[in-house]
Amino acid sequence: MPDDYDQFVTDRLDRLLRYATALTCDKYLAQDIVQDVLLRARTKWGRIGAVEVPYLYVKRMVTNEYLSWRRRRAARDISATHVSLDELAPAVADPAVGHAERDAMRVRIAVLPRKQRAALVLRYYEDSTDAEIARILGCTEGTVRSHISRALHTLRVNENTPSEVLR
Amino acid sequence: MTDTRQESLIREAIAAEAEQAVDHRTVLANLHGKRSRRRPFALFAAAGLTAAATAVAVIVPLSVDRTAAPASVDPAAPPTAATTRTVLLIGLDGAANTDSVVLARVGADGAVSAASLPRDSLVDIPGFGQGKLNSAYARAHAAAQAEGRDGAAAGVEALKRTVEALTGVAVDHYAALEMAAFSTLADAVGGVEVCLKRPARDPFSGVDLPAGSQSLTGAQALAFIRQRHGLANGELDRIVRQHVFLRALATKVVQGDPAKLPELARVAATHLRVDPGWDLAEFAARITPTVRTAIIPLGGEVTTPDHGHALSVDPAAVRAFMAEFFAEGATGTPTGGHSVPPPAAETHKPGRQPSAGDCVD
Numbered sequence: 359m360p361d362d363y364d365q366f367v368t369d370r371l372d373r374l375l376r377y378a379t380a381l382t383c384d385k386y387l388a389q390d391i392v393q394d395v396l397l398r399a400r401t402k403w404g405r406i407g408a409v410e411v412p413y414l415y416v417k418r419m420v421t422n423e424y425l426s427w428r429r430r431r432a433a434r435d436i437s438a439t440h441v442s443l444d445e446l447a448p449a450v451a452d453p454a455v456g457h458a459e460r461d462a463m464r465v466r467i468a469v470l471p472r473k474q475r476a477a478l479v480l481r482y483y484e485d486s487t488d489a490e491i492a493r494i495l496g497c498t499e500g501t502v503r504s505h506i507s508r509a510l511h512t513l514r515v516n517e518n519t520p521s522e523v524l525r
Numbered sequence: 526m527t528d529t530r531q532e533s534l535i536r537e538a539i540a541a542e543a544e545q546a547v548d549h550r551t552v553l554a555n556l557h558g559k560r561s562r563r564r565p566f567a568l569f570a571a572a573g574l575t576a577a578a579t580a581v582a583v584i585v586p587l588s589v590d591r592t593a594a595p596a597s598v599d600p601a602a603p604p605t606a607a608t609t610r611t612v613l614l615i616g617l618d619g620a621a622n623t624d625s626v627v628l629a630r631v632g633a634d635g636a637v638s639a640a641s642l643p644r645d646s647l648v649d650i651p652g653f654g655q656g657k658l659n660s661a662y663a664r665a666h667a668a669a670q671a672e673g674r675d676g677a678a679a680g681v682e683a684l685k686r687t688v689e690a691l692t693g694v695a696v697d698h699y700a701a702l703e704m705a706a707f708s709t710l711a712d713a714v715g716g717v718e719v720c721l722k723r724p725a726r727d728p729f730s731g732v733d734l735p736a737g738s739q740s741l742t743g744a745q746a747l748a749f750i751r752q753r754h755g756l757a758n759g760e761l762d763r764i765v766r767q768h769v770f771l772r773a774l775a776t777k778v779v780q781g782d783p784a785k786l787p788e789l790a791r792v793a794a795t796h797l798r799v800d801p802g803w804d805l806a807e808f809a810a811r812i813t814p815t816v817r818t819a820i821i822p823l824g825g826e827v828t829t830p831d832h833g834h835a836l837s838v839d840p841a842a843v844r845a846f847m848a849e850f851f852a853e854g855a856t857g858t859p860t861g862g863h864s865v866p867p868p869a870a871e872t873h874k875p876g877r878q879p880s881a882g883d884c885v886d
Binding site for chain 2: 367368371372375376377378379380383385386388389392393396397398400401402459460461463464467468478479482483510513514
């Protein structure tokens with residue numbers, strides 16, 4: 359059983375960290391959440407290891423952790439992320455248009471409501487289906503589609519808005 | 526399905542965000558027990574390296590200067606105006622985590638009945654809604670600190686109200702203990718005797734002990750009561766260990782050299798916070814090493830979207846159990862309390878709790 363767990367961590371840790379970082383927009387918060395979740399998963403591994411796709415289960419734990427009790431701290435840290443992004447922007451030596459656009463999008467995504475961002479990350483980073491997203495977020499597929507469509511709408515509306523609005 | 530331009534941009538942006546992730550090797554090292562540089566206490570807390578509040582029942586009387594009271598209580602002497610008191614014992618891990626919560630009743634005769642309330646129990650937290658028991662203190666602590674009030678006092682108050690609502694027992698006093706006391710204390714009494722059924726090794730708590738009877742001191746005493754990972758019943762096995770440790774420690778203190786008491790008192794007092802209205806001297810003079818322990822009745826494990834894994838509890842069952850467990854003159858353990866399942870080969874009666882001499886997992 360511990361071997362199984364160790365194998366899971368070896369295989370999935372990097373992926374989980376990236377997912378959590380995309381979700382939280384804060385690599386340190388992501389690290390804390392993933393560490394915390396994996397330590398908890400270890401004690402329950404007898405059960406988690408037996409489910410069909412343990413990765414999905416653990417991913418759901420990570421998502422819940424982020425969506426629930428860390429929420430206040432997460433909100434605070436996103437604003438910090440903004441500052442660092444704004445500080446970083448002028449330092450880019452080669453202002454490739456693609457990167458500028460992409461980084462602007464990062465900032466816009468970072469201020470989306472948590473559930474909308476989670477749905478977005480699951481669809482566009484994890485390539486999850488609506489049904490999978492619904493399971494992970496604990497809502498209906500209709501709600502998933504609504505989260506995503508609202509997120510896309512917000513991102514579109516803001517596309518032409520100068521970033522001062524976001525500061 | 527081809528992405529729109531917007532969707533491509535979103536993909537790139539999210540991928541760029543994900544690229545910021547910390548190096549997984551750092552995290553792997555942390556998971557294997559090394560300390561995180563950024564938050565040295567994060568792992569300490571996350572690994573569940575918890576305080577053993579059960580032992581507060583021993584620490585509290587220790588922290589009192591006993592020059593006026595003999596170490597051994599004369600059972601023939603009638604207690605003067607002694608009344609039954611309930612005490613909420615809280616084990617703190619250095620942050621605002623109450624990883625051990627014990628409700629104890631000290632009878633007029635000095636006998637102690639202590640019921641453990643597992644920290645993952647899903648309960649109503651007055652003023653905050655439903656949550657795990659160990660979040661009551663933390664939430665109130667954080668809320669109070671945000672307003673510039675005393676976090677510890679607010680935390681204790683919230684936990685007290687939560688426990689009272691759950692158990693139906695009014696709490697007279699509280700004692701909150703920092704777990705750092707235990708390695709020092711085990712040293713001070715010259716070791717605490719325990720017996721392990723099998724060797725214990727676990728990188729999270731740092732425990733590394735052989736099977737069989739042994740005397741624990743220092744860091745290994747602490748690790749013994751902290752270990753949760755690698756035990757078949759996790760948190761619940763740990764509670765059993767804490768009970769066993771408490772009894773062994775109590776025995777050692779009572780039978781030990783009275784000359785050592787001042788040192789023990791000093792160790793205990795530095796790690797303990799109690800409510801101001803509590804006459805500790807009276808309490809200490811009367812307490813006896815007779816300790817009954819139990820775990821409240823528990824439902825199954827539940828997974829909730831908001832609280833992750835938790836243990837369901839039926840407040841009505843808890844109240845009924847506590848009423849019986851704390852009844853005047855009660856002996857043994859009433860039925861309904863949670864018992865840690867014994868190995869299949871052994872035929873323990875349900876509800877039986879291991880005693881000091883028993884070997885534990």
